[in-house]
Amino acid sequence: MKILVCISHVPDTTTKIKFIDGKSLDTAGVQWIINPWDELALTRALELKESSNGLIDHVSVITVGGPDTEPTIRKALAIGADSAIRVNAAAGDTFFVAYQVAEAIKNSGFDIILAGIDSCDFNGSSFGSMLGEFLSITSVSSVSGVNFNGNDISVDREIDGGKEILSCPVPFVAIVQKGITKEPRIPSMRGIMTARTKPLAVVEPVACEALTEFLSFELPKHKASCRMVDPENVKELVELLRNEAKVI
Amino acid sequence: MSILIYAESREGMFKKSVFELASYAAAVAKMMNSQAIALVTGNPGQEEMKKLGNYGISKILSFYDESVKVFDSAICCQVIEAVVKKENCPLVIFQHNNTGKALAPRLSARLKAGLVTAVISLPESTKPFIVTKKVYTAKAFARVAIKTQVKILTLSQNSYMLTESKTDPAIEQFSIQLDKSQLKISVKEVQLLTGKILLTDAEIVVSGGRGMRGPENWQPIIDLAEALGAATACSRPVSDEGWRPHTEHVGQTGKIIAPNLYIACGISGAIQHMGGVGSAKVVVAINKDKDAPIFEIADYGIVGDVFKVLPELISAVKEHKAK
Numbered sequence A: 001m002k003i004l005v006c007i008s009h010v011p012d013t014t015t016k017i018k019f020i021d022g023k024s025l026d027t028a029g030v031q032w033i034i035n036p037w038d039e040l041a042l043t044r045a046l047e048l049k050e051s052s053n054g055l056i057d058h059v060s061v062i063t064v065g066g067p068d069t070e071p072t073i074r075k076a077l078a079i080g081a082d083s084a085i086r087v088n089a090a091a092g093d094t095f096f097v098a099y100q101v102a103e104a105i106k107n108s109g110f111d112i113i114l115a116g117i118d119s120c121d122f123n124g125s126s127f128g129s130m131l132g133e134f135l136s137i138t139s140v141s142s143v144s145g146v147n148f149n150g151n152d153i154s155v156d157r158e159i160d161g162g163k164e165i166l167s168c169p170v171p172f173v174a175i176v177q178k179g180i181t182k183e184p185r186i187p188s189m190r191g192i193m194t195a196r197t198k199p200l201a202v203v204e205p206v207a208c209e210a211l212t213e214f215l216s217f218e219l220p221k222h223k224a225s226c227r228m229v230d231p232e233n234v235k236e237l238v239e240l241l242r243n244e245a246k247v248i
Numbered sequence B: 001m002s003i004l005i006y007a008e009s010r011e012g013m014f015k016k017s018v019f020e021l022a023s024y025a026a027a028v029a030k031m032m033n034s035q036a037i038a039l040v041t042g043n044p045g046q047e048e049m050k051k052l053g054n055y056g057i058s059k060i061l062s063f064y065d066e067s068v069k070v071f072d073s074a075i076c077c078q079v080i081e082a083v084v085k086k087e088n089c090p091l092v093i094f095q096h097n098n099t100g101k102a103l104a105p106r107l108s109a110r111l112k113a114g115l116v117t118a119v120i121s122l123p124e125s126t127k128p129f130i131v132t133k134k135v136y137t138a139k140a141f142a143r144v145a146i147k148t149q150v151k152i153l154t155l156s157q158n159s160y161m162l163t164e165s166k167t168d169p170a171i172e173q174f175s176i177q178l179d180k181s182q183l184k185i186s187v188k189e190v191q192l193l194t195g196k197i198l199l200t201d202a203e204i205v206v207s208g209g210r211g212m213r214g215p216e217n218w219q220p221i222i223d224l225a226e227a228l229g230a231a232t233a234c235s236r237p238v239s240d241e242g243w244r245p246h247t248e249h250v251g252q253t254g255k256i257i258a259p260n261l262y263i264a265c266g267i268s269g270a271i272q273h274m275g276g277v278g279s280a281k282v283v284v285a286i287n288k289d290k291d292a293p294i295f296e297i298a299d300y301g302i303v304g305d306v307f308k309v310l311p312e313l314i315s316a317v318k319e320h321k322a323k
C-alpha cells in the first residue's frame, strides 16, 4: 500500500504578519515551514509504514507550488518521505489546488491520502474534502487517529463530545487534526543527506480556473487598551463583566 | 430562488449557532431580494424545526434516511445538491464547524461553486459577491470575491447576532434516491464523554496555563467554571504535560473556540494560543507578570497571583449569582 501526504508550504506560525499595500503578504524575513498538521500527518504516515510489516511500502508527499517551495519538500524527504511530487504552479484558491493534486495523482494508486484540517495561511479548511470529491473517494474529516486493525485500517473521527471509531476501506482521504500523532519528527543527519538524492518529480499544472479571488488583506484593529483591575478589588471585575461587558 | 442553510441538529435539537446561521442567511436573503430556507437531515421533530421560523427561515426541507446516521460527506452532498437544484439556490451557507468543514468543500467541488470559509460578516456587496474571512490563524482578514453563479460560505461561530424575525415556515418532506454505493465507512464504536459542557459550545470558558504549576492546583479553575456555568480549557503545554486532558487544549493546534468570555489564568498569551481564542468577545487575563503578552489582547486584566486572585473571584461570582 502507498500513502500520500499533501503538504502546504506556509509562513512560520510565529511570523508577524504584514502586507504590502494590503495586497500581498510581506515575505521579507518570513521563515517558511511545512504546515504543522502536514508535518504531523507525515510523521503518522512514517509510523504506519514502519509498523506495517511491509504492508505499506511507500510514503510520498505532494505540494502545489513554485520552485520556492522545494526546500520545504526537501525537508519532508529528510524527515523520511520516499519520494515527492511538485505541481509547478503558484497555489491559487483551494479549488484550484485540490484539482491539481487530483489530476496529478489520479492514476498513481495511493491507498491512503492524508491532508491537514487547516493551513495556517488562508485557513481554508477545505482541501481534503474537495480532493475526495475530485477523486470520487471517501473523505473523512476531523480525524484524530489512523490505525491498523489487523490488515484493516480504522480511523478515529472526533465528534461533539467524543469520538467515533470508523472502519474505512481504502482508498480514502483522511483530514487530520490534533491527536493524529504526538510529536512531529525532525530530520536526522542521515535523512538530510539522503533527501538530496530522493526522487522529486515536477509536473506541470492542468488548465483550471480559480473560483474565488483574494482582493485585499487587512490587520485587525487594535483593541482598546486592557482595563486593569486592582488585585485587591476583584469584585470590581465582576461588576465590570456584568454591567460594562454584559457577559455574565 | 432561495438561500439555503444546512441546519444541523444533535439529539433532536438545534444549537444556538444554528439560529445565528439562520439569522445571517435571512439578512443575506434580504440583500439579494430572496428568502432563506433550511435543509434539516437529523429528524428533530416539527416543534424544534419550527423554531427556525423565529430567525427568518421561510421554508424547511426535512430529509431523513437511515444512511445519513453514519455521517458521510459524499452521501450528504447528494442530498444538498438535489435541494440546490430543486430550489434553484444561488447561495448555500454552513456553519464553520466539523460538519460544515466536511460538507461545504465537497459540495463546492461537486457543483464547481466558489467557496469561502470562516466568513465573519455580511457580504459587503452581493454583485460582485464579496465577503471577509479570517486568514493567517486569525491574525488578519481578507476580502474575497466569489466568481461563480452558485456560491458557498461557512460562517464563523459567534460572528453574527441572533436576530428575531417571525415567520411561519412550511415544513416539507424531501426525498431523493440516494446512491448508497458511495457509503463505504461504518461506525464500529462510539466513545462519548458525558456530563460536561462542550468546550466548543460554551459561552464562557475558564482556562489555565503553566502558571497554575501543576494538576493538583486545578480546583480553583474548576470551581470558577462551575460558578459561572463555564467549560474549562488549558494551554498546550498543560495538556502535553498531562495535567489536563487533551480535549481541553485550545489554540492553533488544539480547539478553536469563540466564547463570549474567556478567562485566561496563568497563560502568557503566545501567538499560537491566541490563534485558538482570538475570536472570543471578551478576554480577561490574570497573570503575575504585568508585561505578559496576554495583556495586549485582553479587555480586562489583573496583575496578580492566580492563587490569591482566583479564590476571591470565585466568591465574588458566587455572591453576584446569589443576588
Ligand SMILES: Cc1cc2nc3c(=O)[nH]c(=O)nc-3n(C[C@H](O)[C@H](O)[C@H](O)COP(=O)(O)OP(=O)(O)OC[C@H]3O[C@@H](n4cnc5c(N)ncnc54)[C@H](O)[C@@H]3O)c2cc1C
Residues within 6 Å of the ligand: A013, A036, B208, B209, B210, B211, B212, B234, B235, B236, B237, B238, B249, B250, B251, B252, B253, B254, B265, B266, B267, B268, B269, B270, B271, B272, B273, B276, B286, B287, B288, B289, B292, B304, B305, B306, B307
Ligand atoms: C507550531 C506550534 C503550535 C502551538 N500550538 C499551541 C496551541 O494550540 N495552544 C497553546 O496554548 N500553545 C501552543 N503552542 C505553544 C505556545 O507557543 C506557548 O508555548 C504556550 O501557549 C505557552 O503556554 P502557557 O501560557 O501556559 O505557559 P507559559 O508561556 O510558560 O506562561 C505561563 C504564564 O503564567 C504566568 N504565571 C506563572 N505563575 C503565576 C502565578 N502564580 N499567578 C499568575 N500568573 C502566573 C507567567 O507570568 C506566564 O505568563 C504552539 C507552539 C508551536 C511552535
Ligand SMILES: Nc1ncnc2c1ncn2[C@@H]1O[C@H](COP(=O)(O)O)[C@@H](O)[C@H]1O
Residues within 6 Å of the ligand: A005, A006, A007, A008, A009, A035, A037, A038, A062, A063, A064, A065, A091, A094, A097, A101, A114, A115, A116, A117, A118, A119, A120, A122, A123, A124, A125, A126, A127, A128
Ligand atoms: N498548495 C498545496 N499543496 C498540497 N497540499 C496542500 C496545499 N495547500 C493545502 N494543502 C493541504 O490541505 C490542507 C488544508 O489546507 P486548506 O484547506 O487550504 O486550509 C493542508 O494541511 C495540506 O494538507
